[in-house]
Amino acid sequence: MSTDFSREQRVVHCTRAEYVATVRALLADTFSMCVDLTAVDYLTYAGDRSLPTGVAAERFEVVVNLLSIEKRERARVRVQVPADDASIATLFDMYPGSEAMEREVYDMFGIVFTDHPDLTRILMPEDWDGFPLRKDYDQGRIPVQFSGDFAVQS
Amino acid sequence: MSLIKDIQADGFGGIPHNAITAKLEDLVGWARSRSSWPASFGLACCAIEMMATGAAHYDISRFGMEVFRASPRQADIMIVAGRVSQKMAPVLRQVYDQMMEPKWVISMGVCASSGGMFNNYAIVQGVDQVVPVDVYAPGCPPTPETLIHAIETLHQKIEDGELLKRRSANGGGAHMHVTEIPQGARPMPVILGRR
Amino acid sequence: MTDILATIEGGNEAEQGLKPRSELTARELMREVGAVLRMSEAEVAKLGDAPDDPSDDQTMIINMGPQHPSTHGVLRLMLELQGETVLRCKPVIGYLHTGMEKTGEALTYMQGGTNVTRMDYVSPLNNELVFSMATEKLLGIENDIPERAVWMRMLLSELNRMSSHLLFLATNGMDLGAVSMMIYGWREREEVLRFFQKVTGLRMNHNFIRPGGVAADLPDGWRDDVLRLLNLIPSRLDEYDTLMTGQPIWRERLQGVGVITAQEAMALGATGPILRATGVAWDLRRDQPYLHYDQVEFDVVVGEYGDAFDRYSIRLNEVRESMRIVHQILDRMPGGDYRIQNKKVTPPPRARINESMEALIHHFKLFTEGFKVPEGEVYVAIESPRGEIGCYIASDGSATPYRMHVRAPSFVNIQCLPHMMRGGLIADAVAIISSTDPVLGEVDR
Numbered sequence A: 001m002s003t004d005f006s007r008e009q010r011v012v013h014c015t016r017a018e019y020v021a022t023v024r025a026l027l028a029d030t031f032s033m034c035v036d037l038t039a040v041d042y043l044t045y046a047g048d049r050s051l052p053t054g055v056a057a058e059r060f061e062v063v064v065n066l067l068s069i070e071k072r073e074r075a076r077v078r079v080q081v082p083a084d085d086a087s088i089a090t091l092f093d094m095y096p097g098s099e100a101m102e103r104e105v106y107d108m109f110g111i112v113f114t115d116h117p118d119l120t121r122i123l124m125p126e127d128w129d130g131f132p133l134r135k136d137y138d139q140g141r142i143p144v145q146f147s148g149d150f151a152v153q154s
Numbered sequence B: 001m002s003l004i005k006d007i008q009a010d011g012f013g014g015i016p017h018n019a020i021t022a023k024l025e026d027l028v029g030w031a032r033s034r035s036s037w038p039a040s041f042g043l044a045c046c047a048i049e050m051m052a053t054g055a056a057h058y059d060i061s062r063f064g065m066e067v068f069r070a071s072p073r074q075a076d077i078m079i080v081a082g083r084v085s086q087k088m089a090p091v092l093r094q095v096y097d098q099m100m101e102p103k104w105v106i107s108m109g110v111c112a113s114s115g116g117m118f119n120n121y122a123i124v125q126g127v128d129q130v131v132p133v134d135v136y137a138p139g140c141p142p143t144p145e146t147l148i149h150a151i152e153t154l155h156q157k158i159e160d161g162e163l164l165k166r167r168s169a170n171g172g173g174a175h176m177h178v179t180e181i182p183q184g185a186r187p188m189p190v191i192l193g194r195r
Numbered sequence C: 001m002t003d004i005l006a007t008i009e010g011g012n013e014a015e016q017g018l019k020p021r022s023e024l025t026a027r028e029l030m031r032e033v034g035a036v037l038r039m040s041e042a043e044v045a046k047l048g049d050a051p052d053d054p055s056d057d058q059t060m061i062i063n064m065g066p067q068h069p070s071t072h073g074v075l076r077l078m079l080e081l082q083g084e085t086v087l088r089c090k091p092v093i094g095y096l097h098t099g100m101e102k103t104g105e106a107l108t109y110m111q112g113g114t115n116v117t118r119m120d121y122v123s124p125l126n127n128e129l130v131f132s133m134a135t136e137k138l139l140g141i142e143n144d145i146p147e148r149a150v151w152m153r154m155l156l157s158e159l160n161r162m163s164s165h166l167l168f169l170a171t172n173g174m175d176l177g178a179v180s181m182m183i184y185g186w187r188e189r190e191e192v193l194r195f196f197q198k199v200t201g202l203r204m205n206h207n208f209i210r211p212g213g214v215a216a217d218l219p220d221g222w223r224d225d226v227l228r229l230l231n232l233i234p235s236r237l238d239e240y241d242t243l244m245t246g247q248p249i250w251r252e253r254l255q256g257v258g259v260i261t262a263q264e265a266m267a268l269g270a271t272g273p274i275l276r277a278t279g280v281a282w283d284l285r286r287d288q289p290y291l292h293y294d295q296v297e298f299d300v301v302v303g304e305y306g307d308a309f310d311r312y313s314i315r316l317n318e319v320r321e322s323m324r325i326v327h328q329i330l331d332r333m334p335g336g337d338y339r340i341q342n343k344k345v346t347p348p349p350r351a352r353i354n355e356s357m358e359a360l361i362h363h364f365k366l367f368t369e370g371f372k373v374p375e376g377e378v379y380v381a382i383e384s385p386r387g388e389i390g391c392y393i394a395s396d397g398s399a400t401p402y403r404m405h406v407r408a409p410s411f412v413n414i415q416c417l418p419h420m421m422r423g424g425l426i427a428d429a430v431a432i433i434s435s436t437d438p439v440l441g442e443v444d445r
Helices: A019-028 A098-109 B002-010 B024-034 B045-054 B089-098 B110-114 B144-160 B162-168 C002-010 C026-037 C041-046 C100-106 C112-116 C124-139 C147-175 C179-200 C222-245 C248-254 C262-267 C273-277 C308-332 C350-355 C357-368 C409-421 C426-436 C440-444
Strands: A002-006 A009-014 A033-041 A060-068 A073-081 A087-089 A112-114 B077-081 B104-108 B135-137 C060-064 C076-082 C085-092 C376-384 C387-395 C403-407
Touching: A002 C376, A009 A019, A019 A060, A019 A073, A019 A087, A033 A098, A033 C376, A033 C387, A033 C403, A060 A098, A060 C376, A060 C387, A073 A087, A073 C376, A098 A112, A098 C409, B024 B144, B045 B077, B045 B104, B045 B144, B045 C179, B077 B089, B104 B110, B104 B144, B135 B144, C076 C426, C085 C409, C085 C426, C100 C112, C100 C403, C112 C124, C112 C403, C124 C147, C124 C376, C124 C387, C124 C403, C147 C179, C147 C222, C147 C308, C147 C426, C179 C222, C222 C248, C222 C308, C248 C308, C248 C426, C262 C273, C262 C409, C273 C308, C273 C387, C308 C426, C350 C357, C387 C409, C403 C409, C409 C426, C409 C440
Parallel strands: A009 A073, A087 A112, B077 B104, B104 B135
Antiparallel strands: A002 A009, A033 A060, A060 A073, C060 C076, C076 C085, C376 C387, C387 C403
């Protein structure tokens, strides 16, 4: 675990094993709100990841933005998640508000949050194939996905 | 029926009040166009402009359309206001299927018409893939003026009966059947004025 | 054909809905209820919500939306009822999912504004503002924006807050049966939109605030227009007070409905009027000032009970506070440039394009290829009318964001719905949905 500042913003890097402990420590340190939880797929990233030593770059990165109302501070936790085992612990027990955001990350990136109470797709239909925000998922146009042949009246 | 009897007996002069005559088709078309109730099918940004059209400044009730019906069973026109996602498309179709014939669809805004700027996995690229569209309103979002123009265009089309003919070709349409008078039949004599 | 019917009747949500009680384990149900309260399972069990308490045949799951007149667009709620009482509630969203975050990866930073402005279509200028600020922070030019541009951004942001809250007052009135309020709210909102149309050319989805400044200078006579607004709206707000705030029926319907405590709101990540209604004075304009909000005077309106009435009155009074800020902006609006003079970001002025080939090429390249943004990642948050709107951009040094994520306040805020509705009456459900003021475009993005 290491803390540095990127453009005057506090960023905490940690490994997947340290993740829950790191966030728990921040929660104890008055960071009582989880304002945002998202992920980035670094599959085709060309530039320098500029990670601190000791943190190995992986394909996925889960980014958690925490807010301390008392200190008026923000902290950003960045966790690397490997592609071959895309799973990470849930923050639901500490921040119940992360529930929908974790579902969104699961829906868009296919990262599994272990022990999440209701890990289903949230934005896409349940029978959707693939995870849209992954870099190997095409952005382009897709015909309307109905389960059967659909005769359109013209 | 007594009216028709009176006419047959006395001609139009016998009618105590003023009267207008017209083709039945025209009258039905006029009545339909002037009391077409929209289903409130607001989706995205366009829904806000659709509501603005319904509010005091643009006042959609000038066109007999202020009654936005919550139930599709009571609505005649569906204004698809906004982008239709893959998840919403079946719902849209279901609402359309629940509407009573005759029914019309206005596709409001570029997202509903063609997917607009969102040419991606999530958005249906044109709502006409899901339901038949009668009038497309351009704009992102269309201003209330554009929507009113689309509504007026649709009203004109309803009065013309053009849409119904087109629909009846493929079994859809408004179930308005006009039996043509066979050629050679003697028309009913109409005598004006008292004998 | 049967498949289609199954899709149309059953929808394609399958697992996402509310599960019947018989399919839930005790632990799952307790977690559902208890997590929000940050309670242990044992404590939750004492609340009497054990799954065998009311059985399946005593309760009923009803479906509200996604095509429902009072769910503010395409929100779908599944409610478990016992008689008239709501036991559980689950919002099902995604009916307006537009793939904007994916589209955002294909658009340059110059074009990105057109994308984000369509997220929260009721306060588009705040979306553009947060995206522009994130881009500027990545470029390292956030402190070089000309004064006039900064004050213009504040002016537009505050007017947008007013128009958004006026929309809320209109729809809140309509949802609760005060239909005339709907007409009044829209009437005032039109006045604000008319000013926007004069300044930006559009009523909504402006793409006016751009990285580096704003798209154009204020038009002639803008000050008179704003003053006209500021003279007009206060008396109208007083009318609303007469019509609603002091009215016994209005109070009866909102007071004590949809109560949430400060602790719960913070646990759920709620921001904006929902959090302030619980008594937490948290407003990013004051507590983490951006633009020049530290140079203007205004009060953060705070509630006490965390109910729907507090949320209503906070929004009503925030319109007044916004007008106070606008008055100060009018006094302090400086002259000067409305966008940064930085060749990298700013296109050359029109006059130069006519006489210089290089300027023409530069202009063309800027709008076709965009400008390159240094590597890195950044999260910027501002106070939108609905709460904290944040923009997270990861850049790989190219002209398009590598990842563009928007933290949408409504998305997080509607997670409060199950908690606010629990134990309430079905008749109050509409009042509660309305009081959270969700914009579905931003929920689903």
